[in-house]
Amino acid sequence: xxxxxxxxxxxxxxxxxxxxxxxxxxxxxxxxxxxxxxxxxxxxxxxxxxxxxxxxxxxxxxxxxxxxxxxxxxxxxxxxxxxxxxxxxxxxxxxxxxxxxxxxxxxxxxxxxxxxxxxxxxxxxxxxxxxxxxxxxxxxxxxxxxxxxxxxxxxxxxxxxxxxxxxxxxxxxxxxxxxxxxxxxxxxxxxxxxxxxxxxxxxxxxxxxxxxxxxxxxxxxxxxxxxxxxxxxxxxxxxxxxxxxxxxxxxxxxxxxxxxxxxxxxxxxxxxxxxxxxxxxxxxxxxxxxxxxxxxxxxxxxxxxxxxxxxxxxxxxxxxxxxxxxxxxxxxxxxxxxxxxxxxxxxxxxxxxxxxxxxxxxxxxxxxxxxxxxxxxxxxxxxxxxxxxxxxxxxxxxxxxxxxxxxxxxxxxxxxxxxxxxxxxxxxxxxxxxxxxxxxxxxxxxxxxxxxxxxxxxxxxxxxxxxxxxxxxxxxxxxxxxxxxxxxxxxxxxxxxxxxxxxxxxxxxxxxxxxxxxxxxxxxxxxxxxxxxxxxxxxxxxxxxxxxxxxxxxxxxxxxxxxxxxxxxxxxxxxxxxxxxxxxxxxxxxxxxxxxxxxxxxxxxxxxxxxxxxxxxxxxxxxxxxxxxxxxxxxxxxxxxxxxxxxxxxxxxxxxxxxxxxxxxxxxxxxxxxxxxxxxxxxxxxxxxxxxxxxxxxxxxxxxxxxxxxxxxxxxxxxxxxxxxxxxxxxxxxxxxxxxxxxxxxxxxxxxxxxxxxxxxxxxxxxx
Numbered sequence: 001x002x003x004x005x006x007x008x009x010x011x012x013x014x015x016x017x018x019x020x021x022x023x024x025x026x027x028x029x030x031x032x033x034x035x036x037x038x039x040x041x042x043x044x045x046x047x048x049x050x051x052x053x054x055x056x057x058x059x060x061x062x063x064x065x066x067x068x069x070x071x072x073x074x075x076x077x078x079x080x081x082x083x084x085x086x087x088x089x090x091x092x093x094x095x096x097x098x099x100x101x102x103x104x105x106x107x108x109x110x111x112x113x114x115x116x117x118x119x120x121x122x123x124x125x126x127x128x129x130x131x132x133x134x135x136x137x138x139x140x141x142x143x144x145x146x147x148x149x150x151x152x153x154x155x156x157x158x159x160x161x162x163x164x165x166x167x168x169x170x171x172x173x174x175x176x177x178x179x180x181x182x183x184x185x186x187x188x189x190x191x192x193x194x195x196x197x198x199x200x201x202x203x204x205x206x207x208x209x210x211x212x213x214x215x216x217x218x219x220x221x222x223x224x225x226x227x228x229x230x231x232x233x234x235x236x237x238x239x240x241x242x243x244x245x246x247x248x249x250x251x252x253x254x255x256x257x258x259x260x261x262x263x264x265x266x267x268x269x270x271x272x273x274x275x276x277x278x279x280x281x282x283x284x285x286x287x288x289x290x291x292x293x294x295x296x297x298x299x300x301x302x303x304x305x306x307x308x309x310x311x312x313x314x315x316x317x318x319x320x321x322x323x324x325x326x327x328x329x330x331x332x333x334x335x336x337x338x339x340x341x342x343x344x345x346x347x348x349x350x351x352x353x354x355x356x357x358x359x360x361x362x363x364x365x366x367x368x369x370x371x372x373x374x375x376x377x378x379x380x381x382x383x384x385x386x387x388x389x390x391x392x393x394x395x396x397x398x399x400x401x402x403x404x405x406x407x408x409x410x411x412x413x414x415x416x417x418x419x420x421x422x423x424x425x426x427x428x429x430x431x432x433x434x435x436x437x438x439x440x441x442x443x444x445x446x447x448x449x450x451x452x453x454x455x456x457x458x459x460x461x462x463x464x465x466x467x468x469x470x471x472x473x474x475x476x477x478x479x480x481x482x483x484x485x486x487x488x489x490x491x492x493x494x495x496x497x498x499x500x501x502x503x504x505x506x507x508x509x510x511x512x513x514x515x516x517x518x519x520x521x522x523x524x525x526x527x528x529x530x531x532x533x534x535x536x537x538x539x540x541x542x543x544x545x546x547x548x549x550x551x552x553x554x555x556x557x558x559x560x561x562x563x564x565x566x567x568x569x570x571x572x573x574x575x576x577x578x579x580x581x582x583x584x585x586x587x588x589x590x591x592x593x594x595x596x597x598x599x600x601x602x603x604x605x606x607x608x609x610x611x612x613x614x615x616x617x618x619x620x621x622x623x624x625x626x627x628x629x630x631x632x633x634x635x636x637x638x639x640x641x642x643x644x645x646x647x648x649x650x651x652x653x654x655x656x657x658x659x660x661x662x663x664x665x666x667x668x669x670x671x672x673x674x675x676x677x678x679x680x681x682x683x684x685x686x687x688x689x690x691x692x693x694x695x696x697x698x699x700x701x702x703x704x705x706x707x708x709x710x711x712x713x714x715x716x717x718x719x720x721x722x723x724x725x726x727x728x729x730x731x732x733x734x735x736x737x738x739x740x741x742x743x744x745x746x747x748x749x750x751x752x753x754x755x756x757x758x759x760x761x762x763x764x765x766x767x768x
């Protein structure tokens with residue numbers, strides 16, 4: 001049975017204005033920030049003619065543009081054994097004005113089978129009720145909402161189940177004869193979407209053809225799906241009066257297209273000729289009123305006028321941090337005007353009672369007059385690449401809950417231009433005073449944060465921290481914070497970091513006075529039958545060795561470089577000893593290390609669990625976390641990107657409020673830069689038993705918590721970790737290209753080093 005242990009209702013807030021957020025669709029310009037002030041319209045040439053009708057349509061359009069949609073949010077947390085909601089609802093979810101419905105499965109241990117459940121969340125109270133549906137399907141079920149009820153299609157059994165509006169089973173339709181008939185015509189039967197027309201006929205979308213059946217499941221006809229609806233992501237919809245429509249994206253242009261499907265006449269007629277509404281994905285269609293349909297797309301809610309075939313963008317989801325992702329978003333047009341959107345998120349692993357925590361958030365977007373909306377002010381964040389899902393989540397959270405400001409993304413990424421051109425556009429905006437308020441700067445994106453800071457373009461974030469009671473320098477991991485500094489100033493800050501290091505037996509390490517590439521080559525000479533590293537490939541390690549040791553050959557501060565040095569020659573020799581293809585050890589890694597058949601173990605990156613694995617690999621043998629050779633040997637810190645604030649911005653204080661929230665709430669890929677969050681992660685590893693039974697090296701480890709000694713080892717490694725200085729993607733590319741001749745045996749190391757030196761000199765001279 002379904003267990004509900006907790007219900008928490010949180011009325012979060014009502015946001016003040018619709019705004020603009022440009023990631024992949026929210027692109028219209030709005031002077032006052034209200035959704036509906038500047039609306040892009042596309043008018044079909046199939047619209048009604050006549051002066052009287054045109055006047056009525058113009059008046060109607062003006063009234064429509066006065067309406068904006070302002071969401072308020074409710075959130076519920078609960079626990080359940082079934083899986084009807086979560087990151088991917090197992091079957092389907094629906095919503096009406098009162099209830100959010102979910103249909104999913106629950107494995108009954110007693111009966112040894114899956115059972116289908118219906119659950120409903122009251123949208124006012126958050127109370128959840130559930131009941132089992134008398135339905136089974138060996139291969140799974142797909143549910144669809146249709147006029148007056150619901151349909152469920154069982155692919156394996158080729159059965160169609162018809163439910164009324166209360167989810168009571170009305171009839172079962174055997175589809176095997178339809179399947180056989182289509183098969184004889186060289187077609188296949190599937191159910192990608194389904195609607196019911198005015199006469200009760202059933203229309204299925206099946207492999208780019210519309211299959212029409214009568215109300216008893218008898219085959220009537222097929223209708224070819226128009227090519228410009230696309231080959232996927234087509235959504236069917238039947239109006240309250242029974243007219244059927246198909247919405248899709250025109251191939252190659254990502255533009256919306258629509259057809260009316262005449263199930264009786266057997267044809268599909270285009271009912272939208274202007275395709276200016278850019279759509280990448282369509283998730284749902286709902287009827288707003290007699291003449292209006294709402295279309296939920298990836299970033300927008302579109303309004304489609306049935307009578308005039310007009311389409312306009314009425315709501316940008318990303319303005320309010322709403323993610324329209326297939327299988328986790330439910331859309332509903334309210335009878336009172338406006339619409340609701342529900343998002344689901346999964347909150348963790350199954351607990352001892354077999355329950356999983358879920359969060360359900362509902363955005364209720366009510367209709368309002370534009371004059372009633374108080375606009376928020378805009379912060380612009382420049383990015384060189386499309387933000388990741390975690391980056392977007394942090395931005396969306398701010399946009400959802402901040403009542404004064406919202407963040408708009410200005411992406412320099414372009415499919416039509418190379419990266420150098422995008423970079424030039426970024427710098428041109430800085431020079432002309434059109435730079436953003438906030439910058440999201442990739443670590444190896446060709447943007448020198450320290451240089452921008454020294455030129456007075458970036459804010460020293462320490463200045464903002466000194467007067468801030470919520471977040472200051474004492475809240476950060478000391479070594480990590482210093483690693484992000486430039487001459488004692490903090491021009492950019494990353495929300496997370498990673499550690500990279502090499503581990504060597506102490507018995508071998510102590511034979512040498514220094515840790516450099518000469519030492520590594522001597523180790524290889526001392527153990528000629530040994531491998532430097534296993535379970536890796538040459539290119540992978542060449543990347544790490546070059547990146548983390550660049551300061552041995554190139555001085556970022558002085559601009560001096562020497563790739564003809566003995567250290568660089570030895571780096572090439574060390575890397576050449578590594579197998580070009582991915583190599584594996586003959587026994588377990590512990591056995592290979594014990595026998596000195598493998599000289600080092602690499603942590604790339606170093607995870608908390610690696611500390612436990614290292615103890616197993618090296619056993620009773622003392623080991624040294626030596627790191628990569630550099631001017632300050634030890635573990636290397638790595639950041640994927642930094643966030644910075646434009647000193648020329650008039651909104652520095654507001655930008656800092658965003659940066660703070662971004663850092664504090666960011667779900668780290670690696671480790672959080674905040675001491676409290678990092679400590680909490682370590683404490684969790686010391687209290688929860690993680691079951692790592694085996695790994696790629698063939699070693700075994702029973703589930704063990706992190707010990708205090710192992711935790712201290714991690715903190716010791718972190719305390720002395722450094723940031724690699726002077727790495728340049730362009731210089732690395734030169735090194736990599738020329739080094740291939742040495743690895744292939746066609747040139748010696750010194751000749752290759754001389755060529756690299758000459759090419760780097762040309763590169764540096766060109767940029768002076």
